[in-house]
Amino acid sequence: MNKKVFVFLLCLIVIFVFSGIILAQGKKGKAAAGGKAVPATGAAVWDYLKKEGYSTKWKMWPKTTEMYPGPEPHGAFLTTYVNDPALKAITGKRGKFPDGAIIAQDNYSKNKKLKFISVMYKVKGYNAQDGDWFWAQYKPDGRIESEGKVDECIKCHAAQKSNDYVYTSKLK
Numbered sequence: 001m002n003k004k005v006f007v008f009l010l011c012l013i014v015i016f017v018f019s020g021i022i023l024a025q026g027k028k029g030k031a032a033a034g035g036k037a038v039p040a041t042g043a044a045v046w047d048y049l050k051k052e053g054y055s056t057k058w059k060m061w062p063k064t065t066e067m068y069p070g071p072e073p074h075g076a077f078l079t080t081y082v083n084d085p086a087l088k089a090i091t092g093k094r095g096k097f098p099d100g101a102i103i104a105q106d107n108y109s110k111n112k113k114l115k116f117i118s119v120m121y122k123v124k125g126y127n128a129q130d131g132d133w134f135w136a137q138y139k140p141d142g143r144i145e146s147e148g149k150v151d152e153c154i155k156c157h158a159a160q161k162s163n164d165y166v167y168t169s170k171l172k
């Protein structure tokens with residue numbers, strides 16, 4: 001084969017491989033950002049959190065640290081993680097979370113044992129009258145304690161309705 005043709009073909013292959021990688025990454029980003037990409041079910045959200053590695057890869061809620069002392073009912077110590085869309089809403093003081101925002105909070109007992117993971121996931125059109133949040137609570141092994149439009153979660157968090165149902169910091 002002519003050397004020039006060979007180099008040309010090699011370049012084509014490299015371009016194909018790289019554009020494949022870039023496309024794949026683009027898809028990953030979309031899955032995290034859109035409410036439709038991750039179905040609002042306990043199982044799908046848990047799979048997604050595990051796949052994302054939320055507790056190693058996500059940022060903590062701004063101005064919180066690992067294992068900060070927490071008020072009841074969630075646990076004596078808490079670590080609260082947020083995905084990118086949620087983080088932007090908090091730092092940008094946007095007043096509300098966008099579609100696809102996820103908050104995942106590790107709830108620890110007094111002796112710092114992980115007891116539950118409490119999750120809020122914003123899904124546009126899911127439950128407009130209560131802020132479009134999907135609620136879920138898991139045992140550390142992923143067993144679902146509660147999920148969906150959970151009355152108990154909504155009743156208490158509704159005290160923060162003007163703050164898009166969250167307690168940890170002001171969104172405005």
Ligand code: HEC
Nearest residue numbers: 070074103105118119120135136137152153156166167168
């Ligand atoms: C009796 C009131 C009460 C109930 C019931 C309750 N929460 Fe909370 N939740 C709080 C308070 C207070 C905070 C802030 C302190 C903390 O993080 O524990 C909070 C924080 C959170 C956070 C971190 C985001 C934020 O609001 O600042 C998540 C996620 C969460 N709760 C999920 C849930 C889920 C899921 C349920 C239902 C299974 C639930 N909560 C039930 C009072 C409650």
